[in-house]
Amino acid sequence: MTDTIADREIVVTRLFDAPRDLVFAAWVEREHAEKWWVAAGTTTHEWNAKPGGVWRYSQPGPDGAVFPFKITFIEIARPTRLVYDFESDAENAPDPVRTSVTFEEQNGRTRITLQLAFATAAAHDEAVQYGAVGGAQLALKSLADYLAKS
């Protein structure tokens, strides 16, 4: 068994029927991002889509509670790649999730591939948690048959 980066990530991909410039703008321009990225009723407290800048917002939960979140933009390479950290903005929040988004043109349409890599921040937890998620997925792969049966 090998521990490749791919094993440590969740990948979600989809083809969108829109030009790449527009799709990219939907992620890094506030008036677009607020319309789809977060749930309806979300309040933005701070928006700065620059490397190192943050987007702080509060999202209402189903039972009236409000959950604060923070997105830190790491890399903005218009119109091909976006990297950011996503985390809860509450006290004692778990480590941020590093998210990389790539935008590829496909005959006038745009394929988005999103990769979630867990636990990038806290260095002391990194080895355990990084390897662990990958390990979990590897184990899940090799145990898929077993789980399907049970």
Next chain:
Amino acid sequence: MPAESDALSLTFAALADPTRRAMLARLSQGPATVKELAEPFTLSLPAISKHLKVLERAGLIERGREAQWRPAQLHAAPLKDVSLWLERYRKNWEESFDRLDEYLRKIQKEKG
């Protein structure tokens, strides 16, 4: 820390080691004794027993009562929890992509 993430941490820590993952993969084929589990590795029996203890503490395996043999068998419930946890992130993104898709259609239509 909520109980749920505590149990997940235990499962993740147990799964972080390639030897333990290989042992779980072997156990997915059926119960095995310590000796059988040690065969593919260059590890001593005590080292294998140590790995088994970690897996047992994480609730990933159950062990028989017979002192001599104590065959281990897979207990898959914690793996399902890990799977559910990872799937939740995926599901959230599938839903966000639905919203993005709808939004892109709407603004392109408005632009004519």
